[in-house]
Amino acid sequence: MSTLTSRPRIIVENVRKTFLIRHSHSMKEAVIGKIRGRKVGSSPFQALDEVSFTIDEGESVAILGHNGSGKSTMLKLISGVLEPNAGHVLVRGRLAGLIEVGAGFHPDLSGRENVYLNAAILGMTEHETDERFDDIVEFSGIREFIDQEVKHYSSGMFMRLAFSVAIHTELDVLLVDEILSVGDAPFREKCNKKIQELIDAGKTMVVVSHDTGTVKRLCERGIVLRKGKVIFDGPVEEALEVHKAKNK
């Protein structure tokens, strides 16, 4: 869908993210390294380098790139899970992230309790959650297990419920990280339909996916990352070409 207005939803400005990479992975290696006089410890790794872009209201944007190019890191910065080392990330409106889905779930609580807990984390009031509770459970397809502790859920059941809570929250911005490849075919189909509805309703979407079909279907614009830098930002078809060419 084309942009409804040009009001920005997400502003990413000169963002840098640095991780510390450990050189030795075991105690034994560390000790041997020390005995041999080798420098052990960690060195900085620039996962994102001077990244800037603006995403407007109603835009649906794919972040493309090789493994390790910084896509998930970018989503985590937008969601606020991570902080940049330099630069700014500004998000206007309510944000729901289908990244690390279920991270806020507590294993000892029931499905029902987790729905309320997670909806609250995602900014919903108890009253709003009451109103949507049936839709959330219906969509997840696990009604008969809703009062069971989630530690007894299969990973598929867990994902269904977590996904369902996330997409039923009142949101302006939705972040999607490869979630569409999770679950069985009918559930994936349901998720795709729901995400399309959100796009049609003018929600802003940022998608990370290695699946070209998903990207083409959901997004109009693509940002290609390479080694933490933006190498292309434009129409999704062109972005996919750039990404493919750089893949060779």
Ligand SMILES: Nc1ncnc2c1ncn2[C@@H]1O[C@H](COP(=O)(O)OP(=O)(O)OP(=O)(O)O)[C@@H](O)[C@H]1O
């Ligand atoms: N917590 C962390 N600590 C150290 N390094 C990290 C951490 N998170 C990510 N990295 C590194 O940052 C780089 C970018 O990772 P990121 O997960 O953003 O890549 P990606 O483009 O999403 O990759 P993929 O397509 O494989 O999911 C990688 O080299 C990764 O090893």
